Amino acid sequence: MLERAGAWFLESGIQEPSGGVARFYRSDLGQNARVSTEITGYAVSFFVYLFQRSGNPAYQEAALRSARFLTRSAWDPTLGMFPFEHSPERLAYFFDSGIIVRGLLAEWHLTQDREFLDVAVQAGAGMLANFVGQEDIHPILVLPEAKPVERASAWSRSPGCYQLKSAMAWHDLFVETGRLEFQKAYESALAQALENAPCFLPGEADREKVMDRLHAYAYFLEGLLPCALRPDCAAAIRDGIPRIAGLLSEIAPIFARSDVYAQLLRIRLFADQLEIVPLDTIAAAKEAQQAAQFQLEAGGFGFGTKRGVLMPFINPVSTAFCAQALDMYCLHQSKRFTPNLKALV
Numbered sequence: 001m002l003e004r005a006g007a008w009f010l011e012s013g014i015q016e017p018s019g020g021v022a023r024f025y026r027s028d029l030g031q032n033a034r035v036s037t038e039i040t041g042y043a044v045s046f047f048v049y050l051f052q053r054s055g056n057p058a059y060q061e062a063a064l065r066s067a068r069f070l071t072r073s074a075w076d077p078t079l080g081m082f083p084f085e086h087s088p089e090r091l092a093y094f095f096d097s098g099i100i101v102r103g104l105l106a107e108w109h110l111t112q113d114r115e116f117l118d119v120a121v122q123a124g125a126g127m128l129a130n131f132v133g134q135e136d137i138h139p140i141l142v143l144p145e146a147k148p149v150e151r152a153s154a155w156s157r158s159p160g161c162y163q164l165k166s167a168m169a170w171h172d173l174f175v176e177t178g179r180l181e182f183q184k185a186y187e188s189a190l191a192q193a194l195e196n197a198p199c200f201l202p203g204e205a206d207r208e209k210v211m212d213r214l215h216a217y218a219y220f221l222e223g224l225l226p227c228a229l230r231p232d233c234a235a236a237i238r239d240g241i242p243r244i245a246g247l248l249s250e251i252a253p254i255f256a257r258s259d260v261y262a263q264l265l266r267i268r269l270f271a272d273q274l275e276i277v278p279l280d281t282i283a284a285a286k287e288a289q290q291a292a293q294f295q296l297e298a299g300g301f302g303f304g305t306k307r308g309v310l311m312p313f314i315n316p317v318s319t320a321f322c323a324q325a326l327d328m329y330c331l332h333q334s335k336r337f338t339p340n341l342k343a344l345v
Helices: 002-011 037-054 057-074 094-111 114-131 163-177 180-199 207-223 231-251 258-273 281-292 316-333
Strands: 091-093 140-142 255-257 304-306
Touching: 002 037, 002 057, 002 316, 037 057, 037 094, 037 316, 057 094, 057 114, 091 094, 094 114, 094 163, 114 163, 114 180, 163 180, 163 207, 180 207, 180 231, 207 231, 207 255, 207 258, 231 255, 231 258, 255 258, 258 281, 258 316, 281 316
Parallel strands: none
Antiparallel strands: 091 140, 255 304
8 A cells, every 4th residue: 555655656646846745636537736835745755654665766766856855946035934835815724834844855855965954954044033923823814014913714725733743843843953942832832732732633623624633633733742641741642532533433434634644643553652642453454455345447546525526636745644544453463563653644
């Protein structure tokens, strides 16, 4: 499955010659959506994972193309941010920024090319300087003024516990540089996330929107992993796994997202290895089976189903999450899985 997913990334055209990666492929229209800097950041992390698991130099080359697209085309050194290129007005997203930084750090670990570390550090500093408000983290800014966009009820347009996945970039930058401001920023984001998490789910009356929030809540659990052994963080993980699992099982007949199965499986595996929550082997096997069913003949994974019917979106992030989760599950079964946080896409 990992090999087929990797082949789709390399051969489908989802990665353009520039190195930029499209947000998704529309199977009903036979065309890609526009290139996304966030998705390109995810792709860099996944290409690096594929190379480390296989040794195939094609993945190394693909990771380099995407990383250079981010540093040489997408990055705005004057603003110190990665603009979101698809909006009629220039915007920057906190969440996207952290994902991109983590992708660049993955490439830095692979190549030791200072270009990627330097831009990652500058982008992390830009996140700190521009997105951090007096009470919380601004989700979206208008550029070039770096003015916060008016917030809305949708989770992606409001601050919340999901932002902790992006704030992991600050933790990673602290590990690389020793700069205390990055660790303090992560700790602040952690405190805000722990406060927000209990009220994040279900958060909506519409069950389909709750499924989307499960994806976001899983980001929160992933964002806890750098401090997973702290009692409060471990307790949040122990509480969060059954919350996601229960709502996922309840809503899946109406709307199911492949990435939620994958994220839940990954967090189970990490929690088991860190001795926070023993692996529920029956639940994990079912989640692996469900995630695997989304892989299409071409190798990519579908985004989701509505009332059992596959939606016409083949997603790079769904593909990366599902393929990695299934690979980690196979490693677990053969007693070779280790909880490497840097490898988590």
